[in-house]
Amino acid sequence: MTKWRDASGKSLEDYPRPSVAVDVAVLTVADGELKVLVVKSPRDGLALPGTFVHPGETTQRAAVRALAAKAGLLGIEFHQLGVFDDPQRDYRGWVISVAHGAALPLDRFPVDSTLISIVNDVPVEDLAYDHAQMVTFAVADLRERYARAVDPDRLLGEAFTVLGLRQLYEAIYARPLPKDTFRRQLVDGLVSAGQLEVGGGRPAELFRRLPNCLLPRSAASLFYGDYGRRRG
């Protein structure tokens, strides 16, 4: 196969091209709030793990490679968040970055991981470059996906109680959710696991996710709160 040339005889490489990076915001829930994984470097301080995209590779595979190399994490599902392309965003030159998001249960992180709390959709410590904004995008994406299905990223294990599920959603949406309405909205996305979890009082029933079950769109109103209007 011979290399492509345009009308003036130039190939693609004869034109200026940016470097293309991926940066990954890996979220988790701990202590009732969202947190994000960061890595430390002498030059950048705190930053999201990232890498340059290699030839023949998709950005998603580059994200997998970055997480394996920089945080020792394998088998994660990434979601594309958007392209960050301000020409000034990287002091090294013309670098655009494709931000990706993912979420993992706390126990899958290496013990020496650095997790930064997210408050008001922004990490509480400064991150390098435009990485704080990527975190905001990752949170928005997580909320959208959690409004459509029951814990799609399996931040809880296979089996969980309704209380555990509600506390997870309260952390993700950063607001209290009414106990009984929450149960009624989600219960027909669940099946009993036939087991009980003993605790301080009456044991709670353990549930599993109903496979391929989407939540009704009205559930989004519950999680987000039906922004303003009405209630005169």
Added chain:
Amino acid sequence: MTKWRDASGKSLEDYPRPSVAVDVAVLTVADGELKVLVVKSPRDGLALPGTFVHPGETTQRAAVRALAAKAGLLGIEFHQLGVFDDPQRDYRGWVISVAHGAALPLDRFPVDSTLISIVNDVPVEDLAYDHAQMVTFAVADLRERYARAVDPDRLLGEAFTVLGLRQLYEAIYARPLPKDTFRRQLVDGLVSAGQLEVGGGRPAELFRRLPNCLLPRSAASLFYGDYGRRRG
């Protein structure tokens, strides 16, 4: 300012980089259905307008430039849809594309524009590369934005009737919407323009968009239909 070098003395340009393009799906509503603007070329057949991103330029500005050059369209607001990065997607070599979406009223297109109907979220004619999938993304993005506000892209003019607005939404969501519920959902996102539009019967009141007014999240259920469940 001296050029950045990494530990092995190499600059960014010493590593392989992809060409980065933008492709733009400009949507409109005509004859009660969504359509998308395409351009014809001898080599690619039908394709979305696009261009390579220039140094010092954002992808959004490249999108503006592409539309001005290839379709004679100015003053459009673009929304980023996603990155298409399959290494095989372009026969010329390693080209990733940042897809953008926009929407314009029919009367803003040049008279010789080619508009392709969109049925089942896909253009009815084959497009080059992965451009058909970009159109699907653009439709999804348009629907999301139209569920959050009243005709944010101003496909209708400044003033319009509730009937006109409903027909627009029926075209966008490709489903009939109940006349009275639609009105009650949207009417408090509108203000009367103090004018009437005469027609075959009783004249219809003209409305304007209430500035900065978000629709309640429950409106999304109306537009999309509350996917399945219930109603036993």
Added chain:
DNA sequence: CAAATAGTGTCTTTTAGACAGTATCGC
């Protein structure tokens, strides 16, 4: 007047949300 289209009153069914009740455990 009839025809046509705009807009609303109202009824039914459903549901969110609140509250309080009942159920089931450990002690």
Added chain:
DNA sequence: GCGATACTGTCTAAAAGACACTATTTG
């Protein structure tokens, strides 16, 4: 029994959706 937590029945207010009625134009 008592405390604690899980779950559920029920009431109320609100809203969706359907239907039909009223309103205002043209011819």
